[in-house]
Amino acid sequence: MNAPLLLSGAPGSPYTRKMVALLRYRRIAYRWLLSAQAVPGLPQAKPPLLPTFYLLGLDGALQAVTDSTPLIRRFDSEFEGRAVIPADPALALIDALLEDFGDEWLTKAMFHYRWTYAADIRKAGEVLACWRGGPHDDAALAATAQAVRDRQIPRLRFVGSNLQTGPVIEAGYRRVLLALEDHFRVHRFLMGARPGASDFALYGQLTQLVHFDPTPMALAAEIAPRVVAWVLMMEDLSGLEPGEADWLDVGRLPDSLRALLRESGRLYAPLLMANAQALQAGQSEFQALIDGQPWVQQAFPYQGKCLAWLKRDHAALSPADRARADAALAGSGNELLFSP
Ligand SMILES: N[C@@H](CCC(=O)N[C@@H](CS)C(=O)NCC(=O)O)C(=O)O
The missing domain is CATH 1.20.1050.10 (Glutathione S-transferase Yfyf (Class Pi); Chain A, domain 2)
Structure with a gap:
């Protein structure tokens, strides 16, 4: 997961703002697309929620992943340091x-x-x-x-x-x-x-x-x-x-x-x-x-x-x-x- 994470979202979406601030704090590089159409061929999340992350699946293909709460936990385990889940x-x-x-x-x-x-x-x-x-x-x-x-x-x-x-x-x-x-x-x-x-x-x-x-x-x-x-x-x-x-x-x-x-x-x-x-x-x-x-x-x-x-x-x-x-x-x- 060394390439910048790709996500689509909007400034008026509170969950997008939650996740972008999290990525900045975690020092995880990212590319924020204001429209998913900016990159052709991206998969659609079901249901289509903002933000949507496009993450590499085990098969090497991009998967559309939503829901900030489990994503925060996934990033805490996949990226070292600066965790946001309290140690206790x-x-x-x-x-x-x-x-x-x-x-x-x-x-x-x-x-x-x-x-x-x-x-x-x-x-x-x-x-x-x-x-x-x-x-x-x-x-x-x-x-x-x-x-x-x-x-x-x-x-x-x-x-x-x-x-x-x-x-x-x-x-x-x-x-x-x-x-x-x-x-x-x-x-x-x-x-x-x-x-x-x-x-x-x-x-x-x-x-x-x-x-x-x-x-x-x-x-x-x-x-x-x-x-x-x-x-x-x-x-x-x-x-x-x-x-x-x-x-x-x-x-x-x-x-x-x-x-x-x-x-x-x-x-x-x-x-x-x-x-x-x-x-x-x-x-x-x-x-x-x-x-x-x-x-x-x-x-x-x-x-x-x-x-x-x-x-x-x-x-x-x-x-x-x-x-x-x-x-x-x-x-x-x-x-x-x-x-x-
Ligand atoms: N539980 C989701 C909620 C995401 C969510 O509800 N996003 C809103 C925008 S802030 C959305 O996409 N709503 C559907 C819509 O507007 O069509 C999360 O934590 O990411």
Whole structure:
């Protein structure tokens, strides 16, 4: 794997930003294609998600591979040094939980703000359109912008955003900003003095929330200047020299990280459970009570997989490591994820 890794993605895609920042930090050379069509003959991912990596398979042919979470683990094992999975398995579980919270919950806030408010809809429609094909003249840009909006706005229901859940999503975003602001008063990264996978996941969503979409961006500028700065710093950590002593001690997690874990327990854990139950019962929709509000959403098989991964990682811990991870999670609301 010495040749630069090839990927396609877009600047407005939080998962693309997560992975490009990761590659920079890991000092893994890459070629980022803004359009997969730029290189003829590339295989198509199924489903076609951004980012898509084109990686050499055992047969020597390029394979289209998606999904940042397993890709991060694959790169950690295939490329030496500067790992993002914490060395302590108990801390690694906390990191994985927060990575999932960023990827799967915070993305609801991203999608909600972007496609709910007029100023956000207007900006995202036009700017996202510029990254599609192009260059465009004004009429073509206006038409593509409208096509992007017409495609994305109806998809709000897939993330569960509606008039009733909007306030829950927004209050959660505000509390996440405040917990992060508090954390960055003392620590450089979620995982201590070096970044974990969770840092890259939250960074990816926050590239959009804090630096692109006007409504959540204004809130961040008002209440979370350290978060605004952190996101820009995360973009390129190629100069950081991490050491083994730089990880947090899972036995003494700071209150600010516990506050973030409580957000995951409050907002995301009940949703994961309700989703898994619906999938198991073969129902296409689930209902949950999130932060005291009814939440109705289409069941999402991918999030069923997320829960299964977390359970698997928790079950694979040694009894001593599991006890330390459980102690760190006690009272956070995430315990139900791991109850038999
Ligand atoms: N779990 C995937 C999620 C990737 C994802 O959902 N990407 C979005 C763009 S940010 C996408 O491609 N959505 C499908 C679409 O827009 O058609 C990952 O971590 O990479």
